Amino acid sequence: MSSARGGVYVHLPFCPYVCPYCDFAKWPLRRSDAAKYLAALHAEIEAAPDFAGTTLFFGGGTPNTYEPAQIANLVARLRARFAPDGFAETTIELNPDGELCTDAAFAAYRDAGIDRVSFGVQSFVPAELALLGRRHTPQDVATAVARARAAGIANVSLDLIFGTPGQNEATWRASLAAALALGPNHISTYGLTIEDDTPYADWYAREPAAFASNDLEAELYAIAIGTLEDAGFEHYEISNFARAGARSQHNANYWRNGEYLGLGVGAASYRDGTRSIHTKDRDAYVAAATAGLPIPGDDERLDGAARVGEAAMLALRTREGVDLAYFAERYALDFLDFYRPVVARWRESGTLDVTPTHVRLTQRGRFVANDVCAAFVILSEAPEARSRRTGP
Numbered sequence: 001m002s003s004a005r006g007g008v009y010v011h012l013p014f015c016p017y018v019c020p021y022c023d024f025a026k027w028p029l030r031r032s033d034a035a036k037y038l039a040a041l042h043a044e045i046e047a048a049p050d051f052a053g054t055t056l057f058f059g060g061g062t063p064n065t066y067e068p069a070q071i072a073n074l075v076a077r078l079r080a081r082f083a084p085d086g087f088a089e090t091t092i093e094l095n096p097d098g099e100l101c102t103d104a105a106f107a108a109y110r111d112a113g114i115d116r117v118s119f120g121v122q123s124f125v126p127a128e129l130a131l132l133g134r135r136h137t138p139q140d141v142a143t144a145v146a147r148a149r150a151a152g153i154a155n156v157s158l159d160l161i162f163g164t165p166g167q168n169e170a171t172w173r174a175s176l177a178a179a180l181a182l183g184p185n186h187i188s189t190y191g192l193t194i195e196d197d198t199p200y201a202d203w204y205a206r207e208p209a210a211f212a213s214n215d216l217e218a219e220l221y222a223i224a225i226g227t228l229e230d231a232g233f234e235h236y237e238i239s240n241f242a243r244a245g246a247r248s249q250h251n252a253n254y255w256r257n258g259e260y261l262g263l264g265v266g267a268a269s270y271r272d273g274t275r276s277i278h279t280k281d282r283d284a285y286v287a288a289a290t291a292g293l294p295i296p297g298d299d300e301r302l303d304g305a306a307r308v309g310e311a312a313m314l315a316l317r318t319r320e321g322v323d324l325a326y327f328a329e330r331y332a333l334d335f336l337d338f339y340r341p342v343v344a345r346w347r348e349s350g351t352l353d354v355t356p357t358h359v360r361l362t363q364r365g366r367f368v369a370n371d372v373c374a375a376f377v378i379l380s381e382a383p384e385a386r387s388r389r390t391g392p
C-alpha cells in the first residue's frame with residue numbers, strides 16, 4: 001500500500017451560468033453532460049491509486065449544481081475508498097443562489113458528513129454582483145448561511161473579491177461589514193485577476209480605467225486586513241482570515257507542501273514528489289476515466305531545488321512563514337545559507353522578517369507577496385543554487 005496521504009480534491013465543473021472573469025475548468029450546466037461526467041468521476045475514484053485521505057474538498061465549478069443525494073453518494077464512495085475512518089474536514093463550495101441552497105440540501109450535506117461550507121459571495125453590493133455576472137443577491141447569502149447553520153453545519157466560509165469594476169473603498173467596506181454581520185468562521189479575499197481569453201480580458205483591453213489601479217487594489221487589501229483583524233480574525237495566509245480554530249485544514253496542507261490527490265477534469269495532484277495535472281479537456285477526461293484508462297495530462301517531477309523553492313513559496317504565504325528547523329529536517333538544507341542573497345535583498349527592503357527560527361513576510365511584505373515568493377522559486381532554479389543543494 002502506498003504511504004501517500006493528504007487532502008483529496010474533487011472537481012465538479014458545471015455552473016448554472018458562466019461568470020465573465022472566470023478561467024476555471026467549468027461549463028454551463030447541461031444535465032446529460034453532468035450525468036456523464038459524474039459516472040466518469042466515479043470510475044476514476046474506483047481506479048485511483050491508494051491514498052490516505054485526511055481532508056476532502058469539493059470545488060468547481062459549482063458543486064451544488066449536482067443534487068444533494070449525488071453529492072452524498074460521492075462522499076460515501078470517497079470515504080470508502082480513501083478514508084474509512086472518516087475525513088477530518090469535508091468542505092463543499094457553494095453558489096449561494098436561493099434555489100440551490102435549500103434546507104433539504106443542507107440536511108443532506110450534514111447527513112453525508114460535510115462539516116464545512118464555503119460560499120462564493122464575491123460582493124454584497126448588487127451593482128458589483130451584476131458586473132461580476134453573479135445572479136445571487138445579498139439576501140440569498142444571508143438565507144443560505146442561516147440554513148446551513150440551522151442544519152447544524154457550523155463552519156461557514158465566505159469568499160469575497162476586491163478590485164472589481166466600479167468598486168471603491170466605501171463599497172468594499174460595506175461588503176466586509178455585511179460579511180462580518182453573518183458571523184462567518186472564515187473569510188477569503190481575492191484580488192481580481194484579469195485572465196486571458198475571458199470577457200473581462202476583452203473589457204480590460206477596451207477600457208482599462210474601468211478596473212482598479214494597483215494603488216487602489218493595495219488600499220482595498222489593506223482595508224480587508226485592518227477590518228478583519230479588528231473583528232478578531234487571524235490573517236493566517238495571504239488571502240485567508242479565520243476565527244480561532246477555523247483555519248482551512250485542507251488548504252493548510254497545500255501550504256505545508258503536503259501531498260494531495262485531485263480527481264476530476266483539470267484537477268492537480270502532488271504525490272511522491274511528482275506534481276500532475278489532469279487534462280482540462282472534459283471530453284478527453286470523461287472518455288479516459290470511463291474506459292478505465294490513465295487520465296491524460298501533464299506530470300512534473302519536483303526534485304531538489306525545485307521542490308525546496310515550491311515549499312518556500314508556499315510557506316511564505318502563511319503567517320508562520322518558513323520554519324527553519326522544519327526545512328533543515330525535511331530538505332536537509334540550511335535555508336538561510338541556501339537563500340542568502342534573496343533573503344538579504346528582501347530583508348533590506350523591509351519585506352522579510354528573519355528570526356532565529358523563522359523567515360516570514362512583514363506587514364509590508366504581504367503587499368508584494370507574489371514578487372517575494374517568486375524570487376525564492378527563481379533562485380532555487382538557478383544552476384548555482386542547484387549545485388549548492390544538499391537536500392533530497
Ligand code: SF4
Pocket residue numbers: 014015017018019022023024026060061062095120
Ligand atoms: S466564478 Fe464560479 S460560478 Fe462563476 S463560472 Fe467560475 S466557477 Fe462558475
